[in-house]
Amino acid sequence: MSPPLHPMLGLALCVYRRLYFTQPPHLSLCGSLHLAATSLLPQQSHNMDVIGSSSGKPRSDWPWDLPFRLLSSVRRNQNLKNEDAACRLDPKQNVEGGDWRKRGVERCHAPGSKLPGIGEAVRAGKDSATLPCLQTMWTICRTRILRVGHLAACRMCRNATGYTSIQTILQLPQKKINQLVYPVTELERLLSPTVDRTNFKLFHPSHEQIAKAEELFRSSGKHVIDYYTSAIRMDHTPTLTQPEVCFIGRSNIGKSSLIKALFSLVPEIEVRVSKTPGHTKKLNFFKVGKAFTLVDMPGYGFRAPEDFAEMVEAYLQSRQNLKRIFLLVDGSIGLQKNDKIAIEMCEEFAKPYVIVVTKIDRVPTSVLLIQYLQIQEFIENETSGCFPQPFLVSSLHLSGSICSGVSSLT
Ligand SMILES: Nc1nc2c(ncn2[C@@H]2O[C@H](COP(=O)(O)OP(=O)(O)OP(=O)(O)O)[C@@H](O)[C@H]2O)c(=O)[nH]1
Ligand SMILES: [Mg+2]
Numbered sequence: 001m002s003p004p005l006h007p008m009l010g011l012a013l014c015v016y017r018r019l020y021f022t023q024p025p026h027l028s029l030c031g032s033l034h035l036a037a038t039s040l041l042p043q044q045s046h047n048m049d050v051i052g053s054s055s056g057k058p059r060s061d062w063p064w065d066l067p068f069r070l071l072s073s074v075r076r077n078q079n080l081k082n083e084d085a086a087c088r089l090d091p092k093q094n095v096e097g098g099d100w101r102k103r104g105v106e107r108c109h110a111p112g113s114k115l116p117g118i119g120e121a122v123r124a125g126k127d128s129a130t131l132p133c134l135q136t137m138w139t140i141c142r143t144r145i146l147r148v149g150h151l152a153a154c155r156m157c158r159n160a161t162g163y164t165s166i167q168t169i170l171q172l173p174q175k176k177i178n179q180l181v182y183p184v185t186e187l188e189r190l191l192s193p194t195v196d197r198t199n200f201k202l203f204h205p206s207h208e209q210i211a212k213a214e215e216l217f218r219s220s221g222k223h224v225i226d227y228y229t230s231a232i233r234m235d236h237t238p239t240l241t242q243p244e245v246c247f248i249g250r251s252n253i254g255k256s257s258l259i260k261a262l263f264s265l266v267p268e269i270e271v272r273v274s275k276t277p278g279h280t281k282k283l284n285f286f287k288v289g290k291a292f293t294l295v296d297m298p299g300y301g302f303r304a305p306e307d308f309a310e311m312v313e314a315y316l317q318s319r320q321n322l323k324r325i326f327l328l329v330d331g332s333i334g335l336q337k338n339d340k341i342a343i344e345m346c347e348e349f350a351k352p353y354v355i356v357v358t359k360i361d362r363v364p365t366s367v368l369l370i371q372y373l374q375i376q377e378f379i380e381n382e383t384s385g386c387f388p389q390p391f392l393v394s395s396l397h398l399s400g401s402i403c404s405g406v407s408s409l410t
Helices: 007-020 024-040 042-051 065-076 097-114 118-123 130-163 174-181 183-188 207-215 255-262 308-318 337-349 365-382 398-409
Strands: 225-231 244-249 283-288 292-296 322-330 353-358
Touching (some): 244 255, 244 308, 244 337, 255 292, 255 322, 255 353, 283 308, 308 337, 322 337, 337 353
Parallel strands (some): 244 292, 244 322, 322 353
Antiparallel strands (some): 225 283, 283 292
16 A cells, blocks of 8 residues: 655645646657658658648649658659659758756756755854754755666656657557647647638648658668758858758747657757757758758747848758758747748748647647647738648657656556
């Protein structure tokens, strides 16, 4: 029989479990993988070819079929020439497991020195033996607890990579699978039966398709996934023939986090994520084998780099092998003025782009649905090169959330 808990401890545990052992972490990662996976799939191209606009009018001028068809062609048809292959692809991912683990270690060691310990007590003239003794014990205990916690967290984090796989997710109850893999379908369920759902169903890959695309995000001897280089100006960018996709959005919107989540099967790749806006200062290139390249970019808006225009706009405008832009928008606030400027830019440069609604784990479903419908309407009425169905993702940090997510499965 488990010992009775102190009421306060019981309450704390409840809050803790509520905060950390719920679904969003999976949802997030799955959403990202789903996004990554599906956008690479050949089958998707068929959808893309036929969907046209949601008004039923075919978008014959839509350049989408190129990027979406790519990957499969490359993989299936080895004879395809590079230039042809370079016409259809895209993906994404991210990293920071390494960083996180390092920070975990720092956290383990730092607290002792920061505690109001013996030194401070002595300086404050408290010469009673009790205080320093208790504080020393507390320091030691706390350091140990943190260290054990850190090791457990690291272990969970390693395990977590296993749970990022669609195969693992498929072992979950059906309802959970749906929540994780098809967040858009979950939203759709809330609509009244009279609402036109066409644009909710355009992008709905099967589990097999996702699994296939997921394979692209596993590094192996023949298919090496790794950071490649960084550039601060267009003329510093590497000359690459394989197709490229990039992630743009306001600073702090979660571009790097999304890339990191997509690279969660390759945790050794470092993708730096930060709470501080304006963290990514360069164009960071990550190679996914010979298949394609992902580019993480500085954000626009608050604390954007001064040379943002020369760097990012020039890249978007003139990068020949750029096949798709993923424009990230915050799920809680929807399209902002800056986002609309970015959309105008994509339209002007005639690059195919997708709107990705991020951080959906932080948004109540009702708010998310409203934002989603507004974005869909905007796409329908104001754009011509944007994929009509926004993607929903939440790419939580590998720290905490994912580990907790794993725990919730066990
Ligand atoms: N809850 C939640 N937080 C997220 C998500 N994605 C990113 N974040 C958090 O948002 C903050 C910013 O994430 P980044 O990935 O560094 O954002 P960024 O767009 O690369 O920012 P810049 O490099 O400054 O332009 C971090 O604290 C992330 O943990 C998400 O899906 N859900
Ligand atoms: Mg960043």
